[in-house]
Amino acid sequence: MVHNSPRPRVLVILGAGSTLHAGSPSTRDIDDLVFGIGDEPIRSVVNRLRAQRTEGNFNFETVLAALEELDDFSVRKGHPTAWSCIGGYLAAFADYLPDFAPVADTSFLSARTQVIGRIKDFVISRTTEASPDALRNFFDQLRAIFDLTVVTLNYDDLIDRAGDWYDGFSAPARANHAGTFDLAGFPQQSAQHSAVLMHLHGSVRFGFPRPSPNPPMEGEVVRYGQPIRGLQVLLHPPRGIAQPTPIIAGDGKDRWMTRACVPFGYYYNAFINTIQACPRVLVAGYGAGDQHVNSWLQEEYPRLHGARRRVVRIDPALLKLPEVAECLNLGGDEGQFPPVDPDQIERIIDFLA
Numbered sequence: 001m002v003h004n005s006p007r008p009r010v011l012v013i014l015g016a017g018s019t020l021h022a023g024s025p026s027t028r029d030i031d032d033l034v035f036g037i038g039d040e041p042i043r044s045v046v047n048r049l050r051a052q053r054t055e056g057n058f059n060f061e062t063v064l065a066a067l068e069e070l071d072d073f074s075v076r077k078g079h080p081t082a083w084s085c086i087g088g089y090l091a092a093f094a095d096y097l098p099d100f101a102p103v104a105d106t107s108f109l110s111a112r113t114q115v116i117g118r119i120k121d122f123v124i125s126r127t128t129e130a131s132p133d134a135l136r137n138f139f140d141q142l143r144a145i146f147d148l149t150v151v152t153l154n155y156d157d158l159i160d161r162a163g164d165w166y167d168g169f170s171a172p173a174r175a176n177h178a179g180t181f182d183l184a185g186f187p188q189q190s191a192q193h194s195a196v197l198m199h200l201h202g203s204v205r206f207g208f209p210r211p212s213p214n215p216p217m218e219g220e221v222v223r224y225g226q227p228i229r230g231l232q233v234l235l236h237p238p239r240g241i242a243q244p245t246p247i248i249a250g251d252g253k254d255r256w257m258t259r260a261c262v263p264f265g266y267y268y269n270a271f272i273n274t275i276q277a278c279p280r281v282l283v284a285g286y287g288a289g290d291q292h293v294n295s296w297l298q299e300e301y302p303r304l305h306g307a308r309r310r311v312v313r314i315d316p317a318l319l320k321l322p323e324v325a326e327c328l329n330l331g332g333d334e335g336q337f338p339p340v341d342p343d344q345i346e347r348i349i350d351f352l353a
Contacts, residue, residue: 010282011275030122033060035050039111042063067112120231135158135162146280153290165196187270191274248260253292307326312328
């Protein structure tokens, strides 16, 4: 819905902790999944990273980033003069690693796709039957007062099922079909619609289009009505896709949110525009691990809005912080998300109003 007279808007940022209540895997759960893959070269990459780093100093995204860089190196080894086809400057130094011996006939890029496929399958299996009712109850109460722009960093589709959101994609004609992104309408709609949802790092519903008479541009992400369809297309991507982009993970998130324009470039631009214009922010279950979010949330946002800002932070792990008039910190028992206690919800709404 688009309002003629704007209501107050709240920017909501959801991290992994925001859907743990419904069984969605934590970052640690995904780490355990990836670290337990026995296939090569994934197992060797994990073991080498584990030998180099402490357990708390690498995660599944480190593995994905390493596989991407190793693909550059392996291509350079096989084709030393193919510099124009290889991403990453370090590939130019592959000849200085004589002991580098990738597994025979193994593509590191294929291994990366396999890891992402395993992650998507894991998330789908944990959340397909999960109820979105708790999320819906909380967000319905927020939407009665505010317009919402929800930025989720999660891959699951629990928040999608918790309301009627505008995410820029058209509705698929059938459940096993995909909707395409509204390039022309999204900039205006994302600023004016009363309920905007953006999967900044991808979604289990995202995938590549299947062949059709009038397909979207090559490499353009579409949204499937059923998560399993997005998974199937991910495992069998169309030719010409340089990287599997329906999920944004690894050290190159910033790069892919600028190069994979649909939908991630549009989403990131809308996130920046919203945080510039919106003094009200609610952050739930976010561990502050993404610098492309932190640079705006922790640095620019306070400078832009000063004492006008109203921030609600909800997370059981929140340390006891000094009382700040512009920030409501809910940690410990109060940090469970979504809130269900009517008094707590009323307190959050009153603070943001």
